[in-house]
Amino acid sequence: MSGKPRLHYVNARGRMEPIRWLLAAAGVEFEEAFLEKKDDLKKLQTNGDLLFQQVPMVEIDGMKMVQTRAILNYIAGKYNLYGKDLKERALIDMYVEGLADLNELISSNFFQPADKKEEHLATVLDKAATRYFPVYEKVLKGHGQDFLVGNKLSRADVQLLETILLVEESKPDILAKFPLLQSFKAKTSNIPNIKKFLQPGSQRKQPIQEKDIPRLMQIFH
Amino acid sequence: MAGKPKLYYFDGRGKMESIRWLLAAAGVEFEEEFLETREQYEKLLQSGSLLFQQVPLVEIDGMKMVQTRAILNYIAAKYNLYGKDLKERALIDMYVGGTEDLMGFILMFPFLSAEDKEKQRAFIVQKATSRYFPVYEKVLKDHGQDFLVGNSFSWADVHLLEAILMVEEKKSDVLSSFPQLQAFKRRISSIPTIKKFLEPGSQRKPVPDDKYVETVRKVLRMYYDIKAN
Numbered sequence: 001m002s003g004k005p006r007l008h009y010v011n012a013r014g015r016m017e018p019i020r021w022l023l024a025a026a027g028v029e030f031e032e033a034f035l036e037k038k039d040d041l042k043k044l045q046t047n048g049d050l051l052f053q054q055v056p057m058v059e060i061d062g063m064k065m066v067q068t069r070a071i072l073n074y075i076a077g078k079y080n081l082y083g084k085d086l087k088e089r090a091l092i093d094m095y096v097e098g099l100a101d102l103n104e105l106i107s108s109n110f111f112q113p114a115d116k117k118e119e120h121l122a123t124v125l126d127k128a129a130t131r132y133f134p135v136y137e138k139v140l141k142g143h144g145q146d147f148l149v150g151n152k153l154s155r156a157d158v159q160l161l162e163t164i165l166l167v168e169e170s171k172p173d174i175l176a177k178f179p180l181l182q183s184f185k186a187k188t189s190n191i192p193n194i195k196k197f198l199q200p201g202s203q204r205k206q207p208i209q210e211k212d213i214p215r216l217m218q219i220f221h
Numbered sequence: 222m223a224g225k226p227k228l229y230y231f232d233g234r235g236k237m238e239s240i241r242w243l244l245a246a247a248g249v250e251f252e253e254e255f256l257e258t259r260e261q262y263e264k265l266l267q268s269g270s271l272l273f274q275q276v277p278l279v280e281i282d283g284m285k286m287v288q289t290r291a292i293l294n295y296i297a298a299k300y301n302l303y304g305k306d307l308k309e310r311a312l313i314d315m316y317v318g319g320t321e322d323l324m325g326f327i328l329m330f331p332f333l334s335a336e337d338k339e340k341q342r343a344f345i346v347q348k349a350t351s352r353y354f355p356v357y358e359k360v361l362k363d364h365g366q367d368f369l370v371g372n373s374f375s376w377a378d379v380h381l382l383e384a385i386l387m388v389e390e391k392k393s394d395v396l397s398s399f400p401q402l403q404a405f406k407r408r409i410s411s412i413p414t415i416k417k418f419l420e421p422g423s424q425r426k427p428v429p430d431d432k433y434v435e436t437v438r439k440v441l442r443m444y445y446d447i448k449a450n
Binding site: 051052053063065066067068069073078087090094097098132135 | 273274282284286288289290291294295298299307310311317318319322352353356
């Protein structure tokens with residue numbers, strides 16, 4: 001028993017990726033146990049390791065934690081990435097939930113019928129550019145600080161960077177009209193723990209490849 | 222100006238209902254402004270009050286809070302319904318995550334076609350009785366305490382009661398195999414603030430009807446079809 005958090009998921013981004021990002025940003029080393037076939041999931045279920053029969057599951061501090069938000073809240077709280085008081089937490093939560101919505105929209109493109117994918121993606125990118133990114137640009141402009149909340153790195157910054165990079169994979173020039181988000185991206189990417197996570201060979205996962213889809217679907221269905 | 226929290230939403234449950242429950246459980250009086258027309262919504266949008274152009278919106282402690290989960294987290298912490306430390310919070314968050322997923326299946330129910338409603342009803346009951354209720358039944362059985370976490374009333378208890386009542390509206394005897402949950406339901410329902418909220422005339426909203434669906438569609442211009450799970 002190493003004492004490091006142990007992540008149980010498939011070898012893909014999915015719902016585990018924000019957790020990988022947050023642990024990495026906090027400088028916490030973690031292990032991963034990948035589900036490769038349906039039996040791997042079944043085994044966790046029969047062992048009673050999954051409170052609601054679902055992954056993500058993270059073994060951390062003697063707990064088998066499930067529910068992505070619960071896990072993220074715990075890590076953020078433990079590693080001081082959750083603001084200094086209730087009001088900062090309120091801001092962080094608002095910002096993070098907005099980004100989670102955008103992330104969900106992007107991920108849902110994967111499940112769209114083939115003939116609807118392109119149109120759906122266009123709608124999502126439009127939302128990124130008109131509903132979400134302007135908010136964070138305005139926040140940064142309003143206080144002129146490097147970080148979204150309380151002049152200090154928090155989970156909101158980590159999540160924002162993750163989301164920017166995700167959207168850029170679909171539209172590389174998405175930040176063209178957002179100068180402050182561009183400099184935010186540059187500065188945050190340079191934070192040592194994050195810089196390390198962005199380098200090849202880290203535990204950051206790549207976008208799903210078409211060829212992996214059947215195998216992944218088979219594990220869950 | 223401290224004042225009472227003010228809730229901006231439709232006159233119906235939707236995503237605001239869990240917030241009403243939590244404020245009520247905490248004994249916090251609140252005001253409500255109901256969205257009935259597209260014009261009201263556009264006015265709200267133009268005022269810049271909606272961070273992501275969406276409701277729920279709750280004005281509380283000088284903030285215009287959006288994002289249901291952010292609002293619930295804030296209220297829970299402020300009124301000491303979020304456990305005493307990080308580990309209790311972790312348990313509460315896990316339990317609330319489960320009941321939120323369960324209630325999520327019910328959230329879209331009013332927007333479904335009649336045929337899909339029947340399918341969804343069966344789906345909700347199946348998930349409730351095979352995936353979710355057994356978890357909370359076991360938690361209560363294992364520690365034998367009155368509340369889910371830390372032998373102390375928390376957000377997790379409020380959320381579970383809300384979920385139980387919502388599923389019972391879909392199948393009234395859904396708790397028949399869950400004696401711990403039956404006792405839990407009776408206990409939590411008799412907590413004074415909750416008892417009051419469960420009485421007629423409170424700000425608790427009824428089961429959504431066609432009028433509610435029509436209002437939401439009209440105000441949000443949400444005319445596309447919603448699919449069942």
